[in-house]
Amino acid sequence: MGRRGSSSDDPLFQEGGAPGQPVRGGQAPQPRRDTARHLRSSKRMGWLKIVAVVLACALIAGIGVVVVKVMGLRASLTAEPLNLGTGATGLPVDLSTDPVQILILGTDSRDNTGGAYGKDPSSDGKGNSDVMMLMNLSADRERVTVVSLPRDLLTDIPTCEDPQTGQVYPAQEFAQLNTALSYGGPGCTVAAVNELTGMEIDHFMMADFNAVKELSEVIGGVEVCVNEPINDTYSNLVLPAGVSSVQGEQALAFLRTRHAFGDGGDRGRIRAQQSFLASMARKIMSEGTLTNVPRLYNIADAVARNLTVDEGLTEITKLLALADRLKNVDLGKVAFVSLPTSLYEPNPNRLVMDEVEGQKLFEILRNDGDVTAGSKPEPSASPTEAPEETEEPSETAEPEPEETLSFDPSVQPVQVLNGSGAEGRSEEVVEQLQLLGYLLSAPAETVAGAESTSPATQIFYSAGFEDVARALAEELNVPKANVLSSETRYGVTVSVGKDFTTGEKLDPTGGVSGNFTGQTADQVTCQGSGGF
Known part of the structure; x- marks a missing residue:
């Protein structure tokens, strides 16, 4: 009987179950098509071509070594x-x-x-x-x-x-x-x-x-x-x-x-x-x-x-x-x-x-969906359902008000710590933040024992300043994975890293969508115990 996912008669290289394994319903199992559950590949393990008879013995010996190694790995596993x-x-x-x-x-x-x-x-x-x-x-x-x-x-x-x-x-x-x-x-x-x-x-x-x-x-x-x-x-x-x-x-x-x-x-x-x-x-x-x-x-x-x-x-x-x-x-x-x-x-x-x-x-x-930032939301209705009719907006309809901050940026205590390795970078970022309305922004003093450079830009906030930190993160394009609570300093501290030596915003990276917390593999994050 042929085995699902197999491209060889050798059991060592087959994707199916053990030789002689019973099959449900008397039929060979088929790959699942349900995209809410499982994957597909066109890649198959191929045999090496023998290009000369004189190399045949060496080739067979080489395959024998590979088989022995793979069998050795298999024997090491506990199931x-x-x-x-x-x-x-x-x-x-x-x-x-x-x-x-x-x-x-x-x-x-x-x-x-x-x-x-x-x-x-x-x-x-x-x-x-x-x-x-x-x-x-x-x-x-x-x-x-x-x-x-x-x-x-x-x-x-x-x-x-x-x-x-x-x-x-x-x-x-x-x-x-x-x-x-x-x-x-x-x-x-x-x-x-x-x-x-x-x-x-x-x-x-x-x-x-x-x-x-x-x-x-x-x-x-x-x-x-x-x-x-x-x-x-x-x-x-x-x-x-x-x-x-x-x-x-x-x-x-x-x-x-x-x-x-x-x-x-x-x-x-x-x-x-x-x-x-x-x-x-x-x-x-x-x-x-x-x-x-x-x-x-x-x-x-x-x-x-x-x-x-x-x-x-x-x-x-x-x-x-x-x-x-x-x-x-x-x-x-x-x-x-x-x-x-x-x-x-x-x-x-x-x-x-x-x-x-x-x-x-x-x-x-x-539904085999995507949780990364920028991904399209999963549809809540089936494709056969007709969308609900919506009224056309009248020409005299009031425009939606722009989203406003829940705080006054001009009175927020914001410090900028230079961990970028670029001289004068904290002053440049302070100037930018002041133009955005954060008038109390100022360079921060270096914390004793802190590393002079950091690979990633981070924003730290003390209790009561989470909204300020998130607003600053959006302004500077700092990933939410690098917005952290800390009680070491009062207010908000922007720690500029080596990823932000120039410009007004960080280059965009990945991240997770919606209200989920976490990070993508292209993002660098640092750990702390409530300080920095």
């Missing part, structure tokens, strides 16, 4: 069931042609760490999910959307059965999402996220501490930016102010810390994780890693030893197929979005989903 929920169905998915949803998990399990990260009873065995990201690969191969799910999020967890022990974990209402991993494994987290989002996850990948360290080392480090020196005794993250390249233990500490950034909660950590991944995407794309097969193999080798995947991803060629469809995606269309949340009033250390904005986000993903 577990995709969905432990009782209502799990599962649909066939073509990794080359359908929209694909992949749940990416990071476990805080201390197993096999030799006690290097302390002892935490809640992290015995499978542990809890330190990182939960839902990645959507669009059907047109042009977009990647990664939604960060807070570990402190309260939601429903369905009944799950541990596939190894047979223990059944009863359904729970309003439980912490990251604990689902301990109820039988990643398949329970998949079931919980399916219930939360109304989607159906196709695959999962779960990495442990060692995977993060080894990946960061094999790609030669990842650049991160912090606004002030960091010395976090909880995660052992130690960084000077400014830009640093982190790998190994420091890369892991950067992703794990929650005390060093923001208010010490989950939101600050998620922002740092998104910044790290955006930086890693920029590096990988700029170095052509996704088209460099030997380097791609080295990355797969580093990760596979510490990676757990669902049973449908155990073929290494499927993982390589995912890399293939990522290689030409524009960085401005790689979006990292935070799940819209609010504080849970009975316990401010926990979060609940903002139902309106959260469901809006998931509706876009269910």
Whole structure:
């Protein structure tokens, strides 16, 4: 029987299931056409042409080496069931042609760490999910959307059965999402996220501490930016102010810390994780890693030893197929979005989903839509529905009033800090802001210990000045990902970075649309703990 997505009789290079796998309904599964779910590709692995008989033996030997290496990677992977929920169905998915949803998990399990990260009873065995990201690969191969799910999020967890022990974990209402991993494994987290989002996850990948360290080392480090020196005794993250390249233990500490950034909660950590991944995407794309097969193999080798995947991803060629469809995606269309949340009033250390904005986000993903700035809104009515008739505006109709500011710009305390490296830049920006009506604008004194230059322009505001900061961001074209709260200075501070050495506005970059928070991979962001 032919297998979906296969261009070879060799099972090693086929996209379908295991040899002899039963097919539902007696028919071969077909690639899904539903654009609300899955992707398509015209690329197929081809055979090398033998151009001379004298080279035949060398060629066959070379193929043998490749097969041995790929089989070695396959043997390194650990596989577990995709969905432990009782209502799990599962649909066939073509990794080359359908929209694909992949749940990416990071476990805080201390197993096999030799006690290097302390002892935490809640992290015995499978542990809890330190990182939960839902990645959507669009059907047109042009977009990647990664939604960060807070570990402190309260939601429903369905009944799950541990596939190894047979223990059944009863359904729970309003439980912490990251604990689902301990109820039988990643398949329970998949079931919980399916219930939360109304989607159906196709695959999962779960990495442990060692995977993060080894990946960061094999790609030669990842650049991160912090606004002030960091010395976090909880995660052992130690960084000077400014830009640093982190790998190994420091890369892991950067992703794990929650005390060093923001208010010490989950939101600050998620922002740092998104910044790290955006930086890693920029590096990988700029170095052509996704088209460099030997380097791609080295990355797969580093990760596979510490990676757990669902049973449908155990073929290494499927993982390589995912890399293939990522290689030409524009960085401005790689979006990292935070799940819209609010504080849970009975316990401010926990979060609940903002139902309106959260469901809006998931509706876009269910329709394989775009969350980046400038994208067209999803239609709310079906194409067959006639648009409502609207009255023609009369010639005497009053024009709509222009939007006015909710504050008087002439009395707002605005300081401009020069982190651009260009002499006199703060004075130039001050002059521009005064022309815009911000008459109290003035150059700021350098904060002791702060780095003299910053890669990105940022706007900081203290309590009560958020509207001013957002208005200034719009005037200067500063991405909303770089508009941050801070109590170090009073009022608003514009920190001019190396991306704004000339001109009246920043060059436009990507960003996420609407009320969503996050960033695109073409944006550089810096982290802080409420200061800068």
